[in-house]
Amino acid sequence: MSTTRTPTETQTVNLAILGYGKMGRMIAQLSEQRGCRVRLAMDIDVNEGGSGITPENFREVDVCIDFTTPEAAVTNIERVAAVGCNLVVGTTGWQSELPRVRKIIEKAGVGMVHAANFSIGMQLFYRLTRLAAEVFSQFPQYDPFLTERHHQFKKDAPSGTAIALGKMVGEQYTGREFSIPAVRAGFFPGAHEVGFDSEADTIELRHTARSRQGFAEGALYAARWVAGKKGLFEFSEILPGKENHHVGSS
Ligand SMILES: NC(=O)c1ccc[n+]([C@@H]2O[C@H](COP(=O)([O-])OP(=O)(O)OC[C@H]3O[C@@H](n4cnc5c(N)ncnc54)[C@H](OP(=O)(O)O)[C@@H]3O)[C@@H](O)[C@H]2O)c1
Helix, strand or coil, X not given: CCCCCCCCCCCCEEEEEECCCHHHHHHHHHHHHHCEEEEEEECHHHXXXXXXXXXXXXXXXXXXXXXXXXXXXXXXXXXXXXXXCEEEECXXXXXXXXXXXXXXXXXXXXXXXXXXXXXXXXXXXHHHHHHHHHHXXXXXXXXXXXXXXXXXXXXXXXXXXXXXXXXXXXXXXCCCCCCXXXXXXXXXXXXXXXXXXXCCCEEEEEEECCCCHHHHHHHHHHHHHHCCCCEEEEHHHHCCCHHHXXXXXX
């Protein structure tokens, strides 16, 4: 295991991938072009209950990327932290356990980046959403709304991203509950819409993922960033210009 290794800008980051489904495969495909090498990829057949996460298997791994299921993620995090390896966690649907995960990461002295959405475009969309909510909430004639749609196989609904967007809008509309209609059909990689409607007009902001590539790119960016670091980070915190969403506010 090589927790303390901090790869230089030009050094390859050695990866373990947990969950060799749609995202795991896309990350593996892109990894060489993004300065990473996959040392180990485990699906449920070899990692039931986290059983494949052993010091021996993780000896040459700098960062472990988890895109599994809500049921598997926290056990995986616990076991990966226990072998002293840093993490990038893209799995959604486990975030109610974040306080426990924070303790696990701090106690183990490892680093972890997590996000409901690893697309850099979506992270910029978050910033626009916060700004839009700040602006429109000052005009009571505009009513905010959110919608999302994903492929028929997605297990959680509404998506973690939609919940995050709802919280951002909600910060400006205290006490207001948002229902988030979630379409599950076909093969949509993911679309999220935030809008403001009045009697006179509608303003809509929409993010549409064209493929899973954007998520994989962000996860690999996070893997390079977290190698050799300690602490728990949300993806938005590690991207440049994170203060920009305050532009225009005093
Ligand atoms: N944060 C983001 O940007 C982002 C983007 C896309 C997706 N996601 C999330 O990432 C997760 C995976 O998405 P996906 O589209 O790749 O799903 P997927 O194609 O269903 O892949 C998940 C894989 O994980 C496997 N798995 C389950 N338990 C495991 C364990 N304990 N150890 C290792 N592998 C295990 C599953 O095996 P079985 O099928 O045999 O159970 C499956 O092959 C979901 O939670 C999804 O919502 C997040």
